[in-house]
Amino acid sequence: MRPKIICVALLLAFLLTGVENASSQVQIGVRAGMNFAGLRLVNEVGERQETGMIPRFQVGMTVEIPIAADISIQPAALYSGKGFKQNGGWLAESDLEFRATASYIEIPVNLLYSPPLGSGNLIFGAGPYVGYATGGKWKADQAHVLIGDIMIEPRGDVIFRSDVADGEFGNYLYGKPWDYGINLILGYELMRGITMQLHGQFGAANLAPRIGGNSPTGSVRNKVYGISIGYKL
Numbered sequence: 001m002r003p004k005i006i007c008v009a010l011l012l013a014f015l016l017t018g019v020e021n022a023s024s025q026v027q028i029g030v031r032a033g034m035n036f037a038g039l040r041l042v043n044e045v046g047e048r049q050e051t052g053m054i055p056r057f058q059v060g061m062t063v064e065i066p067i068a069a070d071i072s073i074q075p076a077a078l079y080s081g082k083g084f085k086q087n088g089g090w091l092a093e094s095d096l097e098f099r100a101t102a103s104y105i106e107i108p109v110n111l112l113y114s115p116p117l118g119s120g121n122l123i124f125g126a127g128p129y130v131g132y133a134t135g136g137k138w139k140a141d142q143a144h145v146l147i148g149d150i151m152i153e154p155r156g157d158v159i160f161r162s163d164v165a166d167g168e169f170g171n172y173l174y175g176k177p178w179d180y181g182i183n184l185i186l187g188y189e190l191m192r193g194i195t196m197q198l199h200g201q202f203g204a205a206n207l208a209p210r211i212g213g214n215s216p217t218g219s220v221r222n223k224v225y226g227i228s229i230g231y232k233l
Contacts, residue, residue, distance in 0.1 A: 121188070126182065
């Protein structure tokens with residue numbers, strides 16, 4: 001847990017330093033909410049594989065920088081939970097539910113358009129994000145799990161590596177640690193600086209690790225839908 005806390009603290013310090021000498025109109029905020037996370041999987045023969053979505057949470061700090069009337073740029077530093085569930089999955093048992101969680105430190109930078117509506121403002125937003133995976137856990141709905149001829153406990157760590165040759169027995173290799181993609185936002189800001197928003201996040205990075213230095217033939221991409229609430233300090 002300590003590395004995650006250190007990463008968040010460094011990212012927040014970076015954001016705060018960047019706006020230290022900015023205009024007084026810059027607004028710092030906090031945000032927390034729920035992610036519903038899954039994966040877009042394509043196997044080595046080009047077939048899509050179904051995955052289920054799991055609830056995770058998201059929390060962090062935002063900095064809103066006005067650049068024109070009703071238009072602003074909003075960088076943020078977030079802890080974002082992702083993952084997926086699947087029947088069989090890594091364990092290749094059709095009647096067994098496999099679930100993996102993944103934790104990311106992310107920096108999204110969104111362009112916001114916030115026209116007035118009623119007593120507040122609508123929020124339309126979009127922009128890129130980049131994230132780095134810090135760890136996770138996997139578990140299966142079974143008393144024990146057989147991998148080859150070895151019986152192990154139905155749980156373990158989720159790891160992130162650039163090549164399958166660097167995998168670890170008993171731990172699930174989720175993919176490469178770096179992720180990037182696009183955010184979409186739709187929300188509403190109340191007069192007191194409280195915001196409520198829906199968000200979608202679509203990974204563009206193929207997380208599938210290389211195989212002995214060779215490019216993967218399939219693809220693994222994160223996808224997230226969620227809801228959150230924020231407050232401008």
